Amino acid sequence: MLSPEKAIPNSDYESVGDDQEEFIDFEKLFSIARRQWMVVAVSIFVFLLLGIAYLLTAVPQFTATTSVLIDRGNSEILNQLANMGVQVDDDGAILSEVELFKSDTVGLAVVDKLNLLDNPVFMSAPPSLSSMIRSAFNVRKWFSDSSDGVVDQDVRRMKAATNVANNMDVERTGKSYALSISYTSTSPELAASIADSIANAYLLDKLNSKYDATRRASDWLQKRIDELRQKALDSDLAVQKFRSEHGLVAVSTNGSSLLLSDQQLSELNSALITAQSDTAKAQAKYDRVKAIIDSGKTDAIVNDVLDSSISNDLRKKYLEASKFESELEARVGADHIQAVKLRGEMAEYKRLMFEELNRIAESYQSELEVAQTREKSLADSVAHATGISSAANETQVQLRELERNADTYKNLYQTFLTRFQEASQQQSFPITESRIITKAQVPTRPSTPKKPLILALAIFAGAMFGGSIGAYREFRDRFFRTxxxxxxxxxxxxxxxxxxxxxxxxxxxxxxxxxxxxxxxxxxxxxxxxxxxxxxxxxxxxxxxxxxxxxxxxxxxxxxxxxxxxxxxxxxxxxxxxxxxxxxxxxxxxxxxxxxxxxxxxxxxxxxxxxxxxxxxxxxxxxxxxxxxxxxxxxxxxxxxxxxxxxxxxxxxxxxxxxxxxxxxxxxxxxxxxxxxxxxxxxxxxxxxxxxxxxxxxxxxxxxxxxxxxxxxxxxxxxxxxxxxxxxxxxxxxxxxxxxxxxxxxxxxxxxxxxxxxxx
Incomplete structure (x- = not known):
């Protein structure tokens, strides 16, 4: 007899067994497979029949492929010409090019070029099992007016362009800058023709877009240049008018522009410095002569004495008399009448010499006074010019601001004029950053339906569907079996x-x-x-x-x-x-x-x-x-x-x-x-x-x-x-x-x- 704890069922009952159970119970999985294999087999069989029915009813589709390379070399040329062009250095740029292939512009260009609206193969959708199923479940079609009406030509073109985009596939080839463009159609010739037309339409659209962008840039630059030209003229006129109103006359010196007041002040400063130097020189000469005269030295020499013939003759006579007097005094004595007479001549010569020095000193004094007067005059002129220059400098602050504005507008005008000339030349360059590297060939084998793949998918889908049903049945099997x-x-x-x-x-x-x-x-x-x-x-x-x-x-x-x-x-x-x-x-x-x-x-x-x-x-x-x-x-x-x-x-x-x-x-x-x-x-x-x-x-x-x-x-x-x-x-x-x-x-x-x- 069982104990109450073991006999009474409990929803929280834990089975007694190995504590170390396998994470995946393969025995149970194999048992489930044995029980549900028939359901899985039936599902696989049904899905396989559906796959075969699809293969029997599906219309063969042919895929033609062409390749386009985003040429970075040409893009660099364009950047050098006009600082414009598409940069393809990242995945975002490549994805942008992929979207351009799928745009309505390229699709409409292909439709118009190949006249696809009149092509019955392109306009008629081939009947297939999948299309019939989609048509049967198209709820919108149930409530739409099925009466035949006149369809607008633009609507037909847009539908044709949409059809081109739907049957087109654009993929990047690895990590390269090459794009593979594939188009699928029931006609191999039409698939190859449309694939090539898509690539050509893409290149033409790139050229047209670059031309339009350059033309729009030229038009914008032209308007901007006219505006900058007028602003440059107005700013120059404002500078000249300000100079005239404030008396800021400028002179050109060594290629530079300088105000007249500043030039005069500079010249006066130079003259004042020279005058001060001359005054100092005259003062030194006068002081030297005055010192000689005050000392009474007969042997002191100045430049003007050496240059004076009178002073030289008197000095010569004085020296000769002195020589004779010395010799005579040595022979006959100092009291000799002849010696006394020579001494009297020497005194006269000395007096005459100092008179000549006084005359030279007076000339030095006169030169000193003239130099001092000139220096004072120049100092007064410099002070007056400095005041004028200071007032001009205060006004020149506003002048420099006006000149900077004028220079800015002038530089902008020159820059935009150069860009305008480059943009105008760019319009004549029929070059794009892309080129076709592989032309589409007419396919010889259908790309779809892929029979092995369809059958494999049908088997896989059947197995998954049957496995889901089997798993549901196992989940719902809540009865006692063992x-x-x-x-x-x-x-x-x-x-x-x-x-x-x-x-x-x-x-x-x-x-x-x-x-x-x-x-x-x-x-x-x-x-x-x-x-x-x-x-x-x-x-x-x-x-x-x-x-x-x-x-x-x-x-x-x-x-x-x-x-x-x-x-x-x-x-x-x-x-x-x-x-x-x-x-x-x-x-x-x-x-x-x-x-x-x-x-x-x-x-x-x-x-x-x-x-x-x-x-x-x-x-x-x-x-x-x-x-x-x-x-x-x-x-x-x-x-x-x-x-x-x-x-x-x-x-x-x-x-x-x-x-x-x-x-x-x-x-x-x-x-x-x-x-x-x-x-x-x-x-x-x-x-x-x-x-x-x-x-x-x-x-x-x-x-x-x-x-x-x-x-x-x-x-x-x-x-x-x-x-x-x-x-x-x-x-x-x-x-x-x-x-x-x-x-x-x-x-x-x-x-x-x-x-x-x-x-x-």
Missing amino acids: GEQVRDELGMEYIGHVPLMSEAELAPPPATSSGSPRDLSDVSLATRYVVNHPLSAFAETLRSAKLAVDMANPGKRCKIIGIISSLPGEGKSTVSINFAQLLAMQGSRTLLLDGDLRNPGATRAIGRHAENGIIETLLDKRPVRDSVLVDSKTKLAFVAAVVKRRMPHSSDLLSSPLMANLLEEMSGFFDYIVIDLPPLGPVVDAKAVGPMLDASLAVIEWGHTSRRVVRSTFSSHPELIQKCLGVILNKVDTAKLKLYHSYGSGEYYYSRYSAYYHES
């Missing part, structure tokens, strides 16, 4: 399974001569399956149940066993009847009670002719022996539930002391008492009988009863489930059971077990 699920979900022992019976096994038994009215009357062969097939898997499962009952209650003389299920229709009554038959076949005195007083399935199966049953025994106090039916072959005793009226209080009757006394009384005559109890879900009758049971067996329909329902119903009957010895899976499809096996499980070795089972 004993491992019983143990994991319910924490209960798994006794075994009962195979699903065939139509022949469920057929009515052959008619036999009726014996005693106390004999069982079988409605179906299913109620005597273990009698007719004692070596079957069904019988072996019931033997396992008997063994579990015996081991759970080894010392008890009579064992009261309840057969339960969660829902009606799970085959509980059939299992109860066969289990009781098995016990009786093995020589045990066995009593089968139909405890389902509201829906007596066992009574309908083997005792529908009974007139009295358990209700009459309990309520009318009739002897139980008057209600017992007996199987003539196995000696199984059966007490039916003859329901003659509805019983709203059946649970009270089953839990009453009368029922307890009845079971106590029957325990003295039988080894086993098997009670076919009502299902746990709809009613509480089984719960009422629970305290009187020694054990119970649960029956669950394989593949039909939800695991959630079983957990819910079992958890609401803990006392009854505590006595449950295990679970029997009923109506098992043995052909499908092998799809749910995993390595090491009982289902995995079922093919080996089957050698011990004989259904015949």
Whole structure:
């Protein structure tokens, strides 16, 4: 007998197994694949048929390809000519060129050049399975006016250009500056022609856009030049007018412009410096002469004395007289008359010499006065000119601002004039930064449909679709399939399974001569399956149940066993009847009670002719022996539930002391008492009988009863489930059971077990 903790199902139950389970259970994946392979195979087959239908109805499409190179060398030439042109140094520039290929300008140019509006191959869409499907699901077309009307020519051109863009594919070749342009059409010649026309239209559009841009730049520059020319003239005129109003006369000196007042001040400063130098020189000469005169030295010499012939003669005579006087004084003495006379001449000569020096000193003094006067005059002139220059400098601040504005407008005018000349020359250069490097060739093989790819995609899509359906079916499969699920979900022992019976096994038994009215009357062969097939898997499962009952209650003389299920229709009554038959076949005195007083399935199966049953025994106090039916072959005793009226209080009757006394009384005559109890879900009758049971067996329909329902119903009957010895899976499809096996499980070795089972 299981413990309450293990027997009562719990939604939070954790299966007991290896703590180190694999992250991916490959056994389960393989089992799922075995179960759902048919769904996947059917899906692949259906999608493969759709792919073949598409290939049979699809019109072959031909793709022609041309290549255009974004030539960076030419772009650099354009930049040198006009600082304009497309730079293709990044992915953004390449993507911009790709969008230019798909523009309406290129598309319309191709339409007009090839006259595609009159080309029936281009204008008519080829019928195909995909186009018919798109047309069928085009909801807008359902509500549009289908009447033929006059279509505007511009609208037709735009539709044709859109068709060109839709069938065109532009891709960058690796990391290079080459673009591959492909066009797809039902006609190989038309595909090649349109591909070449797209490349040529692109180059022509680049030339036209460059010409238009240059022309617009020239027009703008022309207007700007006229404006700058006028501003340059106005600024020059403002400078000249300001000079005239403020007397700022300028003179040119060595290529530079200088105000007249500044030039005069500069000249006066130079003259003043010269005058100051002359005054200093005259003062030095006068002071020297004055010093000689004051000292009385006759040997002192100045430049003007040397230059004077008079001074030189007097000095010469003075020196000669001095020489004679010295010689004479040495011979005759100092008092000699001749010596005295010579000394008198020397004194005269000296006087005359100093007179000459005084005359020279007066000339030096005159020169000094003249120099001083000139210096003073120049200083006054410099002071006056400085005042004039200071006033002019204050005004010149505004003049320099006007001159800067004039120079700015002059430079702008010269720059824009140069750019205008360059832009004018640029219009005559038919050069672009792109060129065609590969011309489109007429394709010899269709590019679409790609048969291997379509078939591979169809198989892949079918596998994915079938796998999705299979995964959904597995997700929705919330029923009990294996004993491992019983143990994991319910924490209960798994006794075994009962195979699903065939139509022949469920057929009515052959008619036999009726014996005693106390004999069982079988409605179906299913109620005597273990009698007719004692070596079957069904019988072996019931033997396992008997063994579990015996081991759970080894010392008890009579064992009261309840057969339960969660829902009606799970085959509980059939299992109860066969289990009781098995016990009786093995020589045990066995009593089968139909405890389902509201829906007596066992009574309908083997005792529908009974007139009295358990209700009459309990309520009318009739002897139980008057209600017992007996199987003539196995000696199984059966007490039916003859329901003659509805019983709203059946649970009270089953839990009453009368029922307890009845079971106590029957325990003295039988080894086993098997009670076919009502299902746990709809009613509480089984719960009422629970305290009187020694054990119970649960029956669950394989593949039909939800695991959630079983957990819910079992958890609401803990006392009854505590006595449950295990679970029997009923109506098992043995052909499908092998799809749910995993390595090491009982289902995995079922093919080996089957050698011990004989259904015949």
